[in-house]
Amino acid sequence: MTPTNPTTSTDALAEVASDPDTIDRHFPAAARTAAREGRDGDAAREALLLAVPGRAAYVVEVVRRVYDHGDAAERRAVLLALPALDDPDRPDPIGDTALPIVRDALRTNDTRLIAAALGPYAAAHLDDDAWRQAVLKVLFTGIPVDQVAGLGDRADDELARMVRDYAAEREAAGRDVPPDARTVLALAHRAD
Amino acid sequence: MRIFDPHIHMTSRTTDDYQRMHAAGVRAVVEPSFWLGQPRTSVGSFCDYFDALLGWEPFRASQYGIAHHATIGLNPKEANDARCREVLDVLPRYLAKDRVVAVGELGYDSMTPEEDDVFAAQLALAAEHELPALVHTPHRDKLAGTRRTLDVVRESALEPGAVLVDHLNEMTVDVVAESGCWMGFSVYPDTKMDEHRMVEILRRHGLDRMIVNSAADWGNSDPLKTRRVAETMLAAGYTPDDVDRVLWRNPVEFYGQSGRLELPETQAPGASEGELVAAGATFMGNSVLRGARE
Numbered sequence: 459m460t461p462t463n464p465t466t467s468t469d470a471l472a473e474v475a476s477d478p479d480t481i482d483r484h485f486p487a488a489a490r491t492a493a494r495e496g497r498d499g500d501a502a503r504e505a506l507l508l509a510v511p512g513r514a515a516y517v518v519e520v521v522r523r524v525y526d527h528g529d530a531a532e533r534r535a536v537l538l539a540l541p542a543l544d545d546p547d548r549p550d551p552i553g554d555t556a557l558p559i560v561r562d563a564l565r566t567n568d569t570r571l572i573a574a575a576l577g578p579y580a581a582a583h584l585d586d587d588a589w590r591q592a593v594l595k596v597l598f599t600g601i602p603v604d605q606v607a608g609l610g611d612r613a614d615d616e617l618a619r620m621v622r623d624y625a626a627e628r629e630a631a632g633r634d635v636p637p638d639a640r641t642v643l644a645l646a647h648r649a650d
Numbered sequence: 651m652r653i654f655d656p657h658i659h660m661t662s663r664t665t666d667d668y669q670r671m672h673a674a675g676v677r678a679v680v681e682p683s684f685w686l687g688q689p690r691t692s693v694g695s696f697c698d699y700f701d702a703l704l705g706w707e708p709f710r711a712s713q714y715g716i717a718h719h720a721t722i723g724l725n726p727k728e729a730n731d732a733r734c735r736e737v738l739d740v741l742p743r744y745l746a747k748d749r750v751v752a753v754g755e756l757g758y759d760s761m762t763p764e765e766d767d768v769f770a771a772q773l774a775l776a777a778e779h780e781l782p783a784l785v786h787t788p789h790r791d792k793l794a795g796t797r798r799t800l801d802v803v804r805e806s807a808l809e810p811g812a813v814l815v816d817h818l819n820e821m822t823v824d825v826v827a828e829s830g831c832w833m834g835f836s837v838y839p840d841t842k843m844d845e846h847r848m849v850e851i852l853r854r855h856g857l858d859r860m861i862v863n864s865a866a867d868w869g870n871s872d873p874l875k876t877r878r879v880a881e882t883m884l885a886a887g888y889t890p891d892d893v894d895r896v897l898w899r900n901p902v903e904f905y906g907q908s909g910r911l912e913l914p915e916t917q918a919p920g921a922s923e924g925e926l927v928a929a930g931a932t933f934m935g936n937s938v939l940r941g942a943r944e
Contacts, residue, residue, distance in 0.1 A: 486746040490910070493937065529704035529747045568709045 467491055467502050474509045478520055481506055485524050485532060503535035504542055514550040517543065521552075525559050534570050537563055540579035554583040564592050572596065573605045581608030590617045593642065594624060603638040610645050618646035651675040651893065652916045653876050656901035657682055657784070657816060657836065657863035660707055660718065661699075667866070667873045668714035674877040677914050678717040680905060681707060682755040682784055685727045687868050693736045696724075700744050708749060717914050719905065721754035721784045722747075729768035730760070738771055745779040751908040752776070754784025755816070758795045761788065769802055777807035782907045784834075787817045796822040800829045814861060814904055817842055820851065827855055832904050836865035837875040845875065845882040852883070857895050861904060890919035902936075911936035 470484040470491065485506055489499030510520050521543065525536040536559065544551045556579070563575035576592055584592070589612060596603055603609060621642050625635045653675045660668070660681050671679075681703055690696060703720040711718035722744040728734040744750060753776040756769050769785075776783040785803070788795035796815065803813050810830030817836045818826055826833050835851065836842045842865070843851075852860060864875040872878075880893045898916070905911055915938060 482743070483746065486743075486748070489748060527743055529701070529749070530706075530709060531748060533705070566706075568706065570709065 471509045478510045500535045504539035507539045514552045518555045534574045537574035573601045576606045578607040613646035653897045654901040655679045655876050657865045659867035662868040672715050680719045682721040684725050696737045719749045719751045721752040723753045726759040726765045730764045751905040752782045752784045755786040757786040758788045773806035782812040832859045834861045845878045849886045894919050913938050
């Protein structure tokens with residue numbers, strides 16, 4: 459069997475459920491397969507990850523491998539699937555054990571990965587320091603802040619200080635302060 | 651004018667180049683994996699490089715409105731280093747990726763037995779993954795190297811139409827034309843091919859299976875050479891449709907055999923607004939996507 463365009467989405471799901479290692483073959487091809495079937499590639503990739511059987515520790519090991527071996531679109535799909543993998547209705551939700559993946563994505567400069575990393579999973583689990591740095595990075599890289607999950611709940615005084623300093627630095631340089639910086643400040647003050 | 655540069659090493663180029671390329675009409679590129687100037691000593695270095703070709707570089711290109719694809723393979727220079735041979739073991743993982751549109755650059759550098767083995771093994775991988783192959787011809791002993799290249803292709807499971815033999819010149823074009831493989835020309839400031847000789851070759855051989863690239867990299871090269879060829883063709887009396895064929899439709903047809911091109915919306919010369927090749931359309935199973943930030 460060739461690793462390219464191996465099967466239908468339904469077959470791939472069944473294979474991953476019975477032999478999780480086949481995800482290495484199915485995950486890269488999943489978006490192409492889904493497109494042929496008129497379905498969404500990210501959703502197809504999420505379904506493959508959710509089909510991996512076993513305890514959370516094992517599932518996260520597989521998820522990490524898929525992420526490490528993934529191209530940018532695959533990595534983004536993994537990040538988008540983290541909330542579903544952590545769903546409390548799953549037999550063994552992954553909890554915070556996939557945070558190394560989120561941290562890896564936040565170190566990149568690829569705005570698609572940074573935005574995908576700051577979904578509900580990061581809002582629920584990422585520590586305050588890393589989360590504030592991430593929000594600041596969102597402002598720096600021009601990602602719309604409305605893509606940051608839980609911003610209203612987590613914006614605090616320290617984030618407000620960082621954003622005020624950032625705005626002051628911009629003003630000192632004679633540059634515009636992005637409207638999103640004001641948005642974050644407004645949310646932070648509301649949270650006080 | 652829409653231009654597809656089917657061979658350019660953007661990892662070695664700046665954002666200024668991306669801006670100038672877009673302004674010149676370049677809307678899609680293929681970046682073949684190759685030698686980086688400095689030899690690598692481990693498989694990990696290759697993996698990071700391949701990951702960049704499928705991660706950071708397409709992102710960079712998309713910011714300038716250019717669709718980026720890659721070819722993945724172990725190049726002939728480093729095929730001679732035993733420490734790099736294990737790259738062959740990780741290739742299947744990469745050949746399954748969405749934007750990998752061929753195996754390559756393959757071929758010969760010094761025509762060693764090691765290069766023979768690695769070349770043949772990767773042509774077999776291309777057939778297995780239903781991908782075409784991009785084959786470079788050597789700088790030294792070029793005609794003999796091109797003949798030997800074609801022999802290896804003939805012995806492989808690939809059809810000649812699934813193979814692009816690159817860096818051709820007046821001495822090597824004839825044997826490749828006879829083979830049925832696609833003919834690639836790298837237009838450089840000083841070496842390889844120039845735009846005037848290129849037009850002369852088109853005049854003698856026609857436009858079938860003809861592919862023109864800048865092969866711009868970290869050496870003396872120019873990412874706008876594709877545009878220069880287009881202008882030289884027009885000045886020599888070729889029509890805008892001829893130019894479109896050589897600089898867009900031919901490379902799209904060759905790499906489209908992968909079914910994995912993700913092309914931006916473009917307009918063929920002479921087409922009216924309504925004839926825009928629109929997002930959501932497909933070409934031979936390849937996607938046409940809404941253009942990135944213009």
